[in-house]
Amino acid sequence: MPTDEAPLLMARGVTKLYGHRIGCQDVTFDLHAGEVLAVVGESGSGKSTLLSVLSTRAEPSAGRIEYRMRDGVARDLFRLNEAERRLLLRTDWGFVHQDPREGLRMGISAGGNVGERLMAVGERHYGRIRETAIDWLGRVEIDESRIDDTPRAYSGGMRQRLQIARNLVTAPRLVFMDEPTGGLDVSVQARLLDLLRGLVADLGLAAIVVTHDLAVARLLSHRIMVMRHGRVIETGLTDQVLDDPREPYTQLLVASVLT
Amino acid sequence: MTAAAYNFAYLDEQTKRMIRRAILKAIAIPGYQVPFASREMPMPYGWGTGGVQVTASILGRDDVLKVIDQGSDDTTNAVSIRKFFQKTAGVATTTATAEATVIQTRHRIPETPLQAGQVLVYQVPIPEPLRFLEPRETETRKMHALAEYGLMHVKLYEDIARHGHIATTYAYPVMVAGRYLMDPSPTPKFDNPKMHRSAALQLFGAGREKRIYAVPPHTEVVSLDFEDHPFEVNRFEQPCALCGAEGVYLDEVVLDDRGGRMFVCSDTDHCETRQAAGHRGTMASPIAAGEGGRRAD
Ligand SMILES: Nc1ncnc2c1ncn2[C@@H]1O[C@H](COP(=O)(O)OP(=O)(O)OP(=O)(O)O)[C@@H](O)[C@H]1O
Ligand SMILES: [Mg+2]
Numbered sequence: 001m002p003t004d005e006a007p008l009l010m011a012r013g014v015t016k017l018y019g020h021r022i023g024c025q026d027v028t029f030d031l032h033a034g035e036v037l038a039v040v041g042e043s044g045s046g047k048s049t050l051l052s053v054l055s056t057r058a059e060p061s062a063g064r065i066e067y068r069m070r071d072g073v074a075r076d077l078f079r080l081n082e083a084e085r086r087l088l089l090r091t092d093w094g095f096v097h098q099d100p101r102e103g104l105r106m107g108i109s110a111g112g113n114v115g116e117r118l119m120a121v122g123e124r125h126y127g128r129i130r131e132t133a134i135d136w137l138g139r140v141e142i143d144e145s146r147i148d149d150t151p152r153a154y155s156g157g158m159r160q161r162l163q164i165a166r167n168l169v170t171a172p173r174l175v176f177m178d179e180p181t182g183g184l185d186v187s188v189q190a191r192l193l194d195l196l197r198g199l200v201a202d203l204g205l206a207a208i209v210v211t212h213d214l215a216v217a218r219l220l221s222h223r224i225m226v227m228r229h230g231r232v233i234e235t236g237l238t239d240q241v242l243d244d245p246r247e248p249y250t251q252l253l254v255a256s257v258l259t
Numbered sequence: 260m261t262a263a264a265y266n267f268a269y270l271d272e273q274t275k276r277m278i279r280r281a282i283l284k285a286i287a288i289p290g291y292q293v294p295f296a297s298r299e300m301p302m303p304y305g306w307g308t309g310g311v312q313v314t315a316s317i318l319g320r321d322d323v324l325k326v327i328d329q330g331s332d333d334t335t336n337a338v339s340i341r342k343f344f345q346k347t348a349g350v351a352t353t354t355a356t357a358e359a360t361v362i363q364t365r366h367r368i369p370e371t372p373l374q375a376g377q378v379l380v381y382q383v384p385i386p387e388p389l390r391f392l393e394p395r396e397t398e399t400r401k402m403h404a405l406a407e408y409g410l411m412h413v414k415l416y417e418d419i420a421r422h423g424h425i426a427t428t429y430a431y432p433v434m435v436a437g438r439y440l441m442d443p444s445p446t447p448k449f450d451n452p453k454m455h456r457s458a459a460l461q462l463f464g465a466g467r468e469k470r471i472y473a474v475p476p477h478t479e480v481v482s483l484d485f486e487d488h489p490f491e492v493n494r495f496e497q498p499c500a501l502c503g504a505e506g507v508y509l510d511e512v513v514l515d516d517r518g519g520r521m522f523v524c525s526d527t528d529h530c531e532t533r534q535a536a537g538h539r540g541t542m543a544s545p546i547a548a549g550e551g552g553r554r555a556d
Contacts, residue, residue, distance in 0.1 A: 083405045105392075105413075109420055117300050120409030126419055126485040148420050173287065 006068055008033045008174060008206050009054070014063035016046075016053050022230040023049035025061070029225065029235065033173060034204045038217035038238060040253065041227035047210040048178055050227070054208060055095055055176045056085055070173075090120050094167030094175035098182040100159035103166070104151045110137060110162055111147040117170045136165040140195060155189035161195065170197065175200075177209045181216055192220050213256065218242055226250045268315040268348040278316040278471070282462060283479055285473035290435025291403070292386050297469040302343070306336055307365055307382025309464030311343070313471060314363045314380050317462070318344065323351045325359035330367040330525030331506065337365075354528050368450040370507045370529040373459035375476060381444045381481055383465040386472065388432045389443035408440045411483055428493060434481045435474055443480075447484045449493045449508045454480040502533035502540040 007030035016023035024046035039047045052058040054065060056077050066074045070092060080088065089095070097103040104113055114133040115123075122128055128151055134144050140161035151159050160180065167175060180196065181189040197220055200207055211217055217224050217238055224241045226234040226249070234247045245251045266272065281295035298310040318324065324344055328337040340363060341352050353359050356371040363380040373379060379419065389399045390433040394411045406461075411432050418426045431448035435441045443454060444463060454461060454474060461474040474480060484490040498505045500521040507529065509522040521542050524530035534543065 082401070086401075086405060086407065108413060109417060111420055112417050115416055116409060119412040120407065122409075123516050124412070124484075124486050126416065127487050129416060130420075 005033060006074065007031060008035075008068050010064075010066040010074070010206075011054065012064045012066075014050065014053055014065060015059060015061050016049050017061040022046070024053070024227070025230040027232050028224075029232070031174075031206055031208065033206055035223065036200060036205075036207045036209065036221045038221035038224045039208065039210045039227060040212070040214060040217050040224060042179055042253070043212070045227040046230035047227055048212075049230070051176055051178055051208060051210050055093065056080075056089070057095075063179050067174075090117050092172050092174065094172045095158075096163055096167055096175060096177040096180045098179035100151065100156070102165040103163040104159060109148045109150055110142065110154070112134045113151065113162060113166045114169050117166065121170065132169060136169050137162075139168075139199070140165040155188075156184055157192060160184065164196065164199070168203065168205075171203070173206060175205055175207045177207060179211055180209065181211075181213070196220060214242060215258075226253065265347045267320075268318045268344065269300070270298065270312065270315045274312075275316040278312055281471045282313065282316065282491050284460070285471050286460070286475050289474055289478050290439030290472060290484070292470040292472045294469055294512075295471050297466050300466070302339070305384075307340065307363070307464075308466030309468075309471070310363050310365070310382030310466075311340060311382050311464075312466060313462050313464035314340075314344065314361060315348075317380075318348050318350055318361060320348075320350065322360045323353050323355050323358055325356065325362045325528075327362065327369070327526075327528075328365045330369075330510070333527070333528045355527055355532070356526075364396065364446075364488060366445055366447070366480040367508065367525060368446060368453045370504075370524070370526045371532075372453075373457055373460040377459040379457075379461045381446070381461065381463045383416060383442070383444040383463045383470070384467070385430075386442060386444075386463065386468050386470040388430075388440050403439060406438065406440075408434075411440055412485070415483060415485065415488075419485070425484065425488055425490075431490075432483050434479075434483065436478050437481075439472075440483075441472065441474075441480075447493060447508060448482065448490075451480070451482045451490070452492060456480075467507040495522060497522055498540060499530060500540040502530045502538045502543070503540040504529065504533055504538070 009031040012028050014027040015025045026173060027050055041047055051058045054080060065077045067077050094098060111133040114136050115129040118129050122249050135145060136142060137147060142158055142161055151162055181192050193216060207226045209220055221238045224238045226230050234241060234250045242254055245254050278295055281293045285293045298312060300311055326337045326341040327520060328334040343351055345352055356369040361378045365382045387399055389402060389410060392414055393399050410470055415425050428448055430442050430444050431451055433441050433443055433451060443451060456477050458476050460476055463472045483491040495509045499509060501523050504524055508525045510525045511520055513520050
C-alpha cells in the first residue's frame with residue numbers, strides 16, 4: 001500500500017445535517033491510492049450519509065473534499081462543474097449499491113450493462129465492447145453464455161457481481177461500496193467477498209466500504225473508521241482496531257454486542 | 260359553421276406568435292427540444308396536433324400545402340388535416356411535392372428531393388429519443404445538456420446482441436449538427452439520409468408532449484451506429500410494381516387471400532408522377548386501369 005504519494009481523496013471537516021438532525025459531523029481523513037477504508041458503526045451512525053457526500057451524491061453542509069484527478073491535480077469536488085463531476089462518476093469512480101437493482105439497468109442485457117460505461121466514454125466498436133464485456137463477466141465468475149440475459153434472470157449474488165463488473169470496466173481508481181454483501185445469503189456473501197478482495201488487490205483499487213459487518217471490514221480493508229452519532233470516534237489499521245479497540249463503543253461493537 | 264368563425268389557420272395570433280418564438284429558438288439550436296404551450300386542437304392527439312400547430316403558425320395566405328400520412332395524400336388523417344387548413348386558412352393545397360411550400364407529414368419524407376424555401380413539418384408522437392432508456396425527464400434533460408449520449412448506443416448494442424444487426428427501423432436516432440441527439444419521429448430509417456443537409460427547413464411538433472424542434476437547411480444529420488455495424492438504409496429487392504422506381508421506399512400491398520402481394524411506392528405522388536411520365540412496373544397495367552395507378556386504401 002503506497003503512502004508516499006499525495007492522497008487520492010482528502011476529507012476535511014465533512015458535515016452533513018438534515019435540518020437539526022446530524023447525518024455526519026466533522027469527518028476528516030485521507031485515502032491513498034490502492035487503500036481500502038472500511039466505515040463501520042451501528043445503524044443510523046451516519047455511514048451512508050458520509051458515503052453519499054464523499055461520492056458527491058449529496059452536498060455537504062460544511063467541510064471540504066478534494067480528489068486527485070488522473071492528471072495528478074487535486075480538485076475540490078464541489079467546485080467541479082456538473083459535466084466534470086458526472087464524467088468522474090462514470091470513469092474514475094465506481095459505486096456499488098447494496099441493492100443491485102439501484103446500480104443496474106434491469107431491462108438491459110448483462111453485456112449492455114457492462115458496456116454502458118465504455119459507450120459513455122466514446123467506444124463505438126461493437127465487437128470490442130462485447131469482448132470486453134465477456135472478459136469482465138469472466139472476471140466476476142459469470143458464464144459467458146449469460147451475456148445476453150437481463151439481470152432480472154440473475155440470482156442476487158450474480159446481480160451483485162454484475163454490478164461490480166459494470167463499475168470496474170473503465171478501470172476506476174476509487175470505488176464506493178455501501179453494504180456490498182448486505183442482501184445476500186451467508187455462503188453467497190463469502191464468495192463475493194473473496195472475489196471483491198481479489199479484484200481490489202489485482203487492480204490496485206482504492207475503496208471506501210460501508211458495512212455493518214466487521215468480518216467484511218476485516219477481510220477487505222486496510223484501515224477502518226468507527227462512527228457513532230455521525231462522528232468518527234476511532235480510526236486505525238483494521239487489524240489493530242479490531243484486535244485492540246481503544247474506545248469502549250468499539251469494544252462493544254467488536255464483542256458483537258451492537259450490530 | 261363557416262370559416263369566418265375562426266382566426267386565419269384556426270389559432271389566435273397570440274398563440275401563433277408564441278409558437279413562432281419556439282420555432283425560431285428551435286432553428287437557432289438545431290435538434291434541441293423547445294418546450295411550448297401546446298393548445299387544444301379540434302382533433303385527437305394521435306392526429307398530429309403538434310404538427311398542425313406548427314403548420315398553423317407558419318402558414319401564409321400564399322402558401323401551398325401538402326399533407327401526407329405514410330407517404331400518401333389520401334388517407335383519412337391526411338385528408339382531414341388538409342381539409343382543416345382549406346377551411347380555416349383557405350390556402351391552396353396540392354399533392355405534388357414540387358409545388359408545395361409547406362408539407363405536413365407523418366412517417367415519410369417525400370422521394371422528390373426538397374428544395375430551398377420548402378418547409379417540412381413532422382407530426383411527432385414522442386420527441387425524446389432517450390425516453391425508453393431513461394424515463395426520468397430531469398435525467399434526460401441533463402444528458403442533453405451535457406451531450407451524454409452513450410445510453411443511446413446501449414440501445415443499439417442491445418439490438419445487435421439480440422438480432423445480430425441494428426433492428427431499429429423506425430425513429431432511428433440521429434445526431435444533429437454534431438450536438439443534439441434527435442428522434443426523427445416515426446419515419447423509416449430509409450428516410451434518415453434525406454434529412455442530412457436538406458435544402459428545406461424541417462420542423463417537428465409534438466402536441467401531447469409540448470415540444471418543438473428543428474433542423475435548419477443544410478444541417479448535418481448523422482444516424483448513430485457502430486464502426487463494425489455501420490448505419491444502413493432498408494433495401495428492397497424489387498422495384499415498385501406500378502412505376503418501376505428503384506431506390507425508393509416501398510409498401511407491401513396484399514392483393515388477395517391467396518398470398519398475392521405486390522410492392523409499391525409508399526410515396527403516392529412520386530409513383531403517380533412517374534406513371535404519368537410513362538414509367539411502368541411489372542403490375543402496372545391491370546391495376547392502373549380505372550384507378551389512375553393509385554392504390555386503394
Ligand atoms: N434523507 C434523510 N433525511 C433526514 N435524515 C436522514 C436522511 N438520511 C439519513 N438521515 C439521518 O441521518 C442519520 C445517519 O443516517 P445514515 O443513513 O447515514 O446511517 P447509516 O449508518 O448508514 O445507517 P444504516 O446502517 O442503518 O444504513 C440518521 O439519524 C438518519 O435518520
Ligand atoms: Mg446505511
